[in-house]
Amino acid sequence: MNSVLDWMETTWINALALNYAWTWPILETLHFIGMSLLIGAILVMDLRLIGVQRVIPSLTVHQLLPMAFIGFGLNLLTGIVFLFGDPHRYAINPAFQIKAVLIVLAGLNALLYAVKVAPAMSNAPPHGDTPALAKAVGATSLALWIGVICFGRLIPYLGLGEL
């Protein structure tokens, strides 16, 4: 584990993060914009999944998937630069650890949607109520991503311990 963290500090990504004063603030700003793209898209999709706004044909909210993936991709890339920029401190940071777990859970939840929920809904009336599992997946997604934001924002506050 430690050798991986040491290796991260020898990479060009680490140099990019630390050698230019503007890298970190610019990437942080992009990280916030990516967050907004992701949250805006999943709010619309998850609320429809929960059964709100049935005037929207259910599966057509998939039109917002590119917005969600662009936001997530932007934040994965910028997040990787942050991680490589200060690997030892992120690794022991409890807020970062919880955030990472929540992201994995959100990914598994999305997988459950793709494998089980969406196929079942494709045969249902487009303006009907959604199945219980769909509501659960939608609510879980919203809760997990809000948790990701909260623990992400807490990283600088919960990570002040010694290395």
Place this chain on the structure above:
Amino acid sequence: MMITLHSVGLAVVVGLAIAINLRLLGRFRTIPFSSLRVFFTIAWVGFLVNFLSGAALFTSQATGYVTDATFLIKMAFVLVGAATLGYLQPAVARIGDGHGADSVVPSGTRTAAVISLVVWAGAIITGRLIAYL
């Protein structure tokens, strides 16, 4: 903690503003305009959360913020951003009720949507930079 609330509210306001504005600019055409009303409401809830959490953050360091040019520019962006939402909400209600997935969006409304996207991005950029400048 106020700063976490402020981040969640930011994502809700700006995220929904982006989704609504992209709809007005011709994306997500299967989403009926009549369904946008609830998303405006949720965006305003996010705005209220950020107004209150922002006020709390402000009072913790008021004298520092009032002389901070970055903060003042951010406030200008936020004001214009809120104004665009306030302008777009009735404008979207006038466009119609979803029968016309291809309803025509008046050019003034599309202009306001572009301005809204730009100023919300400006609010995020300047808001983040307060910590650095």
